[in-house]
Amino acid sequence: MPEENDQLSVALKQVLNHQPSHSDHKLFAEDTTVQLALLIKEMGLYxxxxxxxxxxxxxxxxxxxxxxxxxxxxxxGLANHPEMIKAGCDAMRKYGTGCTGSRFLNGTLDIHNELEIKLAKFFQKEAALCFTTGMQTNLGVISGITRQGDHIISDEKNHASIIDGCRLAHADTRIYRHNNMDDLEKVLAGLPPQGNRWIISDSIFSMEGNVAQIPRIVELAERHKAHVIIDDAHGIGHFGKHGEGICGHLGLMDKIDILVGTFSKSFASIGGFCAAGRDIIQHLQHHARSLMFSASMPPAMAATANKALDIFYQDDxxxxxxxxxxxxxxxxxxxxxxxxxxxxxxxxxxxxxxxxxxxxxxxxxxxxxxxxxxxxxxxxxxxxxxxxxxxxxxxxxxxxxxxxxxxxxxxxxxxxxx
Ligand SMILES: Cc1ncc(COP(=O)(O)O)c(C=O)c1O
Missing domain, CATH: 3.90.1150.10 (Aspartate Aminotransferase, domain 1)
Structure with missing residues (x-):
């Protein structure tokens, strides 16, 4: 094994030090990711x-x-729960396979609206809004809620969907060191007084599984007049009294301005949502481009997400x-x-x-x-x-x-x- 490791090590170094030649495909000549992937594939390790x-x-x-x-x-464990499968099949029979349009224009079903009312109640917020994926939720929420002159303050290890949401936004984005509240405070203290401030963090960081210091984030937000967005993708379902997630578990739901979640994890479906005050949701309904210009959650997915919420209520x-x-x-x-x-x-x-x-x-x-x-x-x-x-x-x-x-x-x- 060490010998094989050495061979791979040499090959990897060759790839990483590779200088593009004239015969390389011009478009991707600088890119080492695919070369690395192909090499690892060749060695049967991909x-x-x-x-x-x-x-x-x-x-x-x-x-x-x-x-x-x-x-x-x-x-x-809901992905193969019999009630979930039944809910999905029943919805597909009643509504068909897809909505073929966006929520905004021609893709809103009554079950989307029911799901949003239920989500708002579940997370003790005034309203909720469903997107087609969690990725699209972050893209739409972050770019839709912020304006030029606003400030986004984002943890350096936030999920890719948050990073891309910040890239799409016209606001200025500042990054603070991972879960480092001194650095967050320093960034907040250095902001100009104009513009809204939005602190955004994963609740549970998706790869390492560590939890954000949400009580401190909320405290700093209050002190520095900032709003808070928490993406609780990995906490909802299994934390909190009925599965409301980490913010519910910490008793801080009322301090979170926008709660983001996805249906792709504990909900065992597909889709994403945010729950917030009515004014925020109304604003996003008319400014979140990933919502307005992309087809809505298919019926079976809306129905299974809805069923998962029912199961969360009961499944202590x-x-x-x-x-x-x-x-x-x-x-x-x-x-x-x-x-x-x-x-x-x-x-x-x-x-x-x-x-x-x-x-x-x-x-x-x-x-x-x-x-x-x-x-x-x-x-x-x-x-x-x-x-x-x-x-x-x-x-x-x-x-x-x-x-x-x-x-x-x-x-x-x-x-x-x-
Ligand atoms: C923290 C976080 N936010 C958002 C997403 C995106 O969710 P979805 O799979 O619904 O696009 C993920 C998925 O990995 C995630 O871990």
Missing amino acids: PYFIPISGQIGPRIIIDGKDTINLGSNNYM EGRKRVLQNASFLRKGIESLGFRTVPQQIPTPIIPIIIGDVMKLAYFSKGLLENGVYTNPVIPPASSEAMIRMSVMATHRQKDLEDALIVLKKEGRKQGLIK
Whole structure:
């Protein structure tokens, strides 16, 4: 294995130091990402676009093999819940397959409106607005709510959809160091007095799984007259009394001006939403371009998101299980001696820091060959090369125990643990 690592290391260096020649395709001659991907593919180590044949549950079928799934955002395990499947099928029968138009013009169904009323109530806000994806929600909310002369203050590790939303906005964007409240305060203190101020942060950072210091963000926002947008994509469903998410869990929902969420994780559907005061929602209905100029959520997705909310209200047991499973896996990882990320509030996302891209490639391949599916991630998606694992309410303890045996074996093989 070390020999193979050395070979890959040399090849990677060649790719990274590659000077484009005249024979290279002119458009992409400078780009090393695809070259790197092709090289890793050639070596049989490419870990992306792996097809799953069948339902996304705690165990999945990959390449015909039963595999433990530690690489999904289906936290509450609803993606194959019979009531969810029924709700989706019923809606498709009643409304058809798609809306063929945007919410604004010709793609609003009664079930979109019902879902928004329900979301507003669930998050104790005046109103809510559904988009077709979480990505489009951040693009539309951030660019739609801010104007030239406004200020966006964004955590450096926010999700790509927030980064792109800031890029689309006409406001000026300032970045503060990751979860660093002294730096946030410094940025706020240095802003000119004119213009609205919008602090924006993920609630749970999607790769490392650590939680933003929302109580401090809210406090600083009050002191510096700023508004707060929190993207709780990874907290809704399994945190809070009924699944209202991290802001509900912290008792701070009323301090958040705009709550953003996605239906692609615990809701096990597709779509995104924001919940806020009525004036903000009315403004976004007429300024969020990703809402106005893109077709609305298909009926089956609106119906399943709606059903997930009903299940969240009742499923205290599921919430308990997802956090218990997270705690079990995290303890196992720590006791094996893997490097992970400290979390003040433990979340269902558990990373193993690898640091070295080659080791990561071999480690994730070894895990998969031994029946454990995880998500390998590299910078800039994460701060270091790492394995991102996540648990579901529907994992049995045996699944996690079996996964830990494989993690131990492959971790030793790669010299990650003793
Ligand atoms: C924090 C955060 N926001 C937004 C999104 C985008 O959500 P969607 O998959 O619905 O586009 C994601 C998805 O990975 C996310 O992690």
